[in-house]
Amino acid sequence: MVPVIQRLGVPARIMRPRAQKTPLQCQKRLQHGSFIVYNTAAFSSVTSASLSHPDWVGAFSRLLLNLFIALSLIFLGALFLYWLFFLTEGAYLGERVVIWLYDLYAKRYDAIKNWDIEDEVVYLAQPFVLQVEAKREPPLILDVATGSGRLPLAVQLGGLLSEARWVLLDASLKMLQQARARLQPGAHLHFVQHSAQQLPFEDAFFDVVTCLEALEFFPNPEAALAELVRVLRPGGLLFITNRIGLQSRFLPGRTWSHSQVFQLLKALSMKNISIRPFLVDYEWVTAIKEGSFASPGRAALPGIASQLRAMDVFSSPDKAGYNSNDG
Numbered sequence: 001m002v003p004v005i006q007r008l009g010v011p012a013r014i015m016r017p018r019a020q021k022t023p024l025q026c027q028k029r030l031q032h033g034s035f036i037v038y039n040t041a042a043f044s045s046v047t048s049a050s051l052s053h054p055d056w057v058g059a060f061s062r063l064l065l066n067l068f069i070a071l072s073l074i075f076l077g078a079l080f081l082y083w084l085f086f087l088t089e090g091a092y093l094g095e096r097v098v099i100w101l102y103d104l105y106a107k108r109y110d111a112i113k114n115w116d117i118e119d120e121v122v123y124l125a126q127p128f129v130l131q132v133e134a135k136r137e138p139p140l141i142l143d144v145a146t147g148s149g150r151l152p153l154a155v156q157l158g159g160l161l162s163e164a165r166w167v168l169l170d171a172s173l174k175m176l177q178q179a180r181a182r183l184q185p186g187a188h189l190h191f192v193q194h195s196a197q198q199l200p201f202e203d204a205f206f207d208v209v210t211c212l213e214a215l216e217f218f219p220n221p222e223a224a225l226a227e228l229v230r231v232l233r234p235g236g237l238l239f240i241t242n243r244i245g246l247q248s249r250f251l252p253g254r255t256w257s258h259s260q261v262f263q264l265l266k267a268l269s270m271k272n273i274s275i276r277p278f279l280v281d282y283e284w285v286t287a288i289k290e291g292s293f294a295s296p297g298r299a300a301l302p303g304i305a306s307q308l309r310a311m312d313v314f315s316s317p318d319k320a321g322y323n324s325n326d327g
Contacts, residue, residue, distance in 0.1 A: 149179030234291025
């Protein structure tokens with residue numbers, strides 16, 4: 001008898017029933033299946049974690065941190081540059097940098113300072129002239145670091161010391177040009193471009209020596225102060241300012257305390273030392289050089305005018321075409 005499967009024409013190998021698996025084979029199959037399910041669950045867990053904390057979050061956090069650090073460095077760098085070039089006016093970079101900065105801002109200097117003319121006459125010129133005293137007239141006055149001629153201009157505007165002879169000294173030529181442009185023509189003015197660290201004058205040459213708001217910007221303030229005293233006559237008047245207040249702390253090694261400036265002047269053989277408030281950031285300091293003053297002042301002495309004319313930076317036509325007036 002022919003089997004039905006053959007009668008239908010189906011190959012016997014196709015219709016061959018599967019071999020029945022043993023219990024051991026079934027167990028392996030189940031173990032294998034459970035492994036697949038387990039790993040699928042693990043994959044699902046990893047995927048969920050990845051969706052909750054993707055890699056871009058970490059990258060973005062690092063970017064923000066780097067940006068914060070960069071901005072902080074830029075801010076600190078800007079503060080440092082502001083301190084280096086503006087608060088200290090380049091004092092820690094050397095005298096050439098200071099001169100360059102003053103040359104750069106010479107035309108805007110007075111607008112930046114914005115002094116009140118009436119206040120300058122009342123609170124600067126008049127007290128200064130009272131301390132010059134009649135016995136020193138007509139005084140020969142040296143104004144060191146004159147800038148745009150603040151002190152002589154205030155004295156001129158107040159109609160004071162008309163017979164005085166002024167020597168305006170500054171290391172910046174452009175600042176001297178500003179002073180020359182502001183001061184009234186016909187005054188006894190001489191403009192000398194020179195460093196204050198070694199003044200180009202002989203000992204005991206001037207009746208009065210002044211230096212306002214400048215000592216702290218010199219390379220060596222103590223040496224400059226000694227130079228001011230050196231060129232002052234016995235019995236002559238020294239008038240300087242001493243930097244105080246909060247901003248003085250940003251000039252380490254360049255400013256003095258109240259007691260320090262007193263001791264410095266005393267060590268330089270100065271007497272009658274007077275220190276009083278002047279501005280928010282400055283003290284008004286005056287002192288007299290030891291010795292008696294021999295009247296009159298040296299402004300009208302023969303030969304003084306010609307000697308100073310030879311030093312005047314504007315005395316020759318090739319320098320701004322200006323001749324200082326001998327009076």
